[in-house]
Amino acid sequence: MAALTRPRDGRVLGGVCAALARRFGTSATTMRVIFLVSCLLPGPQFLIYLGLWIFLPAEKRASTAW
Numbered sequence: 606m607a608a609l610t611r612p613r614d615g616r617v618l619g620g621v622c623a624a625l626a627r628r629f630g631t632s633a634t635t636m637r638v639i640f641l642v643s644c645l646l647p648g649p650q651f652l653i654y655l656g657l658w659i660f661l662p663a664e665k666r667a668s669t670a671w
Contacts, residue, residue, distance in 0.1 A: 620661075
């Protein structure tokens with residue numbers, strides 16, 4: 606499984622759904638739909654998203670050798 610980091614490409618807002626999709630081997634669109642549907646249920650989904658956005662590290666840039 607891939608490390609849980611927010612990717613630099615494929616982000617829509619904070620990259621949390623893209624990171625979770627990469628980690629669990631699904632598409633980012635599927636993860637976004639799951640998140641949106643889960644927001645219809647009671648619970649702290651939005652706060653968890655914000656927390657992951659803050660605490661998940663961003664993916665490091667690839668270094669280029671000149």
